[in-house]
Amino acid sequence: MGNNFKMVAKTLYGFEELLAKELRNLGAMNVQTGIRNVSFEGDTGFMYKANLCLRTAIKIIKPINSFLVNDEHELYKKIYAMDWSPYLSVDTTFAIDATVNSDNFTHALYVSQKTKDAIVDKFRDQEGKRPDVDIKTPDMRINIHIQKDQCNVALDSSGASLHHRGYRTATNIAPINEVLAAGLLLHSGWNGQCDFLDPMCGSGTMLTEAAMIACNIPANINRKGFAFEKWSDFDEDLYEKIVSSSLQKTREFHHKIIGYDKAPSAIEKAKDNVANANLSDYIEIEQQNFFDSEKFTKNHLHMVFNPPYGERLNIEMEEFYASIGNTLKRQYPGTDAWFITSNLEALKFVGLRPSRKIKVFNSHLESKLVKYVMYEGSKKGKYIEKDKA
Known part of the structure; x- marks a missing residue:
């Protein structure tokens, strides 16, 4: 229990209760539905299992900070003040995904840019070097969500949307997600x-x-990979045990x-x-x-x-x-x-x-x-x- 942490699974409108039921069936703790998302608690192994097995989740993110913010200067200062060393180094690449629903912030791309600036400036000031941005295949994908004056910072454990199962190589005019x-x-x-x-x-x-x-069959068994596999604390043996255990339940x-x-x-x-x-x-x-x-x-x-x-x-x-x-x-x-x-x-x-x-x-x-x-x-x-x- 002491190793559990909060996670948020994002989903489509109308699928919140379906996802909550999936999470409970997998063994998640403290499951709570929101709008197009479900929060829950579990350990690192459960984070791996959620990405592998959930059918109605689009992303699994791991919140690491939350604070009030009123303008871009305050956003920069509070992102800069965070300790990024557990998640990034000067040798890792990263990308920022931002969503905003706020009168104070109207452009998600600008929020991404200010967040990136704060992170690279922090590393440059402390270590004389900065990590690089890689939009396509970063080692760490960081999620910024601003709702009114509340800013939530999270790590994206999934990477590409979980609807990319890995089996579909050919599509028609109007394929269904x-x-x-x-x-x-x-x-x-x-x-x-x-x-x-x-x-x-x-x-x-x-x-x-x-x-x-x-x-x-686990929903994402055919997928090429998940973002958490590039994290510095990725436990490959644990992940293989999760995969093996899930396949035994077919x-x-x-x-x-x-x-x-x-x-x-x-x-x-x-x-x-x-x-x-x-x-x-x-x-x-x-x-x-x-x-x-x-x-x-x-x-x-x-x-x-x-x-x-x-x-x-x-x-x-x-x-x-x-x-x-x-x-x-x-x-x-x-x-x-x-x-x-x-x-x-x-x-x-x-x-x-x-x-x-x-x-x-x-x-x-x-x-x-x-x-x-x-x-x-x-x-x-x-x-x-x-x-x-």
Whole structure:
């Protein structure tokens, strides 16, 4: 317990409770949700495990200081006053990431520059040399967040956003973010206990994330690296133990995960990405137009997909969304169908009443994750669940 420290996991809007649940399941202490973030406590090994295993986190940062600040001169003085020697030396490189939401500070780039100046001036004054800035691959990435007059300084243990899983090398016109895909799957209740279909699979991200959840494979097992691996106190043996322990918790999957897409180019990209994730044994991908398809199983089917919104793909929205509803009604009894859209007007043409609506964001687009329950037998085509939105 004495070695525990506070960390903050950043996430997407609407995924805070999902992330908090993930953290508790991993063993985090003192988990508290914020807006697009969840704070928690753990030791160094847990920091490694959080980066490796969390599906809905974008970054894991380690706060090291917090203070009030009213202008750039005060920011410079307080950053300069900090002891940077535990984190940096004249031989390490660093980069600053800043976000600001303040009347006193309006330009994040300027805050980054003042922070950089204070750090390099401190080293130059004390040691006669200064560490270099490396924006692309620094040894240490420092996070500055100014909210009104509160400045929080943290170390970024992740590096590149954790949605960069490492398996996706080929994408289509409008690929879905891996963290977004995982969060949508978790919101839908997907746990690998039945057959799964993504009927518009694109480059296969939803399929891959679904398989990783079903098999309890660590989300970032295919990633090339994390920022903490360049830290001076990085414990490689401990990290290898964390990886080994996490892989021992994987499980077998005894159902089908299938993806359709009508574009041959998408099929090839999806197969490549699935192969990169070492999941080809668990995922089948077929060239198929969803609107001409039928349910492939007599058992319950879980469906999650990301249809075109009309933002970057030119389609006739009214006809397209009507076809989604008709296909579900006629061809997919015994199915829980979930999909995300930012085109809220187009939802009217589905012709079904969603039983759930969850507000999420796809990049900058406010969207809804909607659920349609298609019943078996005499209830086929009925969708009487009360709207919870």
